[in-house]
Amino acid sequence: MPDRPLRADARRNRERVLAAAQEAFAAEGISVPLDEIARRAGVGAGTVYRHFPTKEALFEAAMVDRVERMTGRAREALTADDAGDAFFDFLQHMVAGGGVKRDLVDALGPQRANAYEGLARELQTVIGELLSRAQQAGAVRTDIGLEDLMTILKGFFVAVHIDNANSGLQERAFAVITDGLRLR
Numbered sequence: 001m002p003d004r005p006l007r008a009d010a011r012r013n014r015e016r017v018l019a020a021a022q023e024a025f026a027a028e029g030i031s032v033p034l035d036e037i038a039r040r041a042g043v044g045a046g047t048v049y050r051h052f053p054t055k056e057a058l059f060e061a062a063m064v065d066r067v068e069r070m071t072g073r074a075r076e077a078l079t080a081d082d083a084g085d086a087f088f089d090f091l092q093h094m095v096a097g098g099g100v101k102r103d104l105v106d107a108l109g110p111q112r113a114n115a116y117e118g119l120a121r122e123l124q125t126v127i128g129e130l131l132s133r134a135q136q137a138g139a140v141r142t143d144i145g146l147e148d149l150m151t152i153l154k155g156f157f158v159a160v161h162i163d164n165a166n167s168g169l170q171e172r173a174f175a176v177i178t179d180g181l182r183l184r
Contacts, residue, residue, distance in 0.1 A: 017051060017058070067123055070093075090127075131146060149181075156174070
């Protein structure tokens with residue numbers, strides 16, 4: 001029996017739960033109780049369990065949603081006239097959306113078998129296209145490959161996550177990274 005589309009109110013509740021889960025998982029990790037996520041979403045615990053029977057299912061759904069949104073944003077950046085600005089703007093968006101979030105590190109790989117594995121590869125592919133366009137436009141060093149960029153970003157996210165008490169670290173570290181990526 002095919003899944004029926006969600007009613008509008010159920011869809012809104014599901015979206016609120018996903019948003020609250022992303023925020024909670026980013027701040028506290030997967031150990032956050034489902035009841036706390038329900039409270040943050042402004043719904044009852046039953047609503048959370050109706051959409052996501054386990055915390056792992058909720059975590060995977062939250063990651064799928066995050067990676068899909070990030071990929072959509074990257075695809076939009078591919079249509080920009082200035083490939084260099086589009087590349088650096090997208091990196092800034094990633095930092096704003098994932099700079100202190102350990103879950104995004106997992107989504108960027110290396111891959112384990114999970115619900116967002118193919119989506120993560122798709123995101124990496126689109127980031128590779130952004131990188132290539134920026135390099136062809138003369139905005140980014142040509143000796144940096146996608147694997148290099150992913151390693152740099154993952155290291156950045158982990159470092160900022162570990163030392164998130166240092167409020168200026170993220171901005172300073174990101175400035176160093178973007179300066180290092182620019183073609184001189």
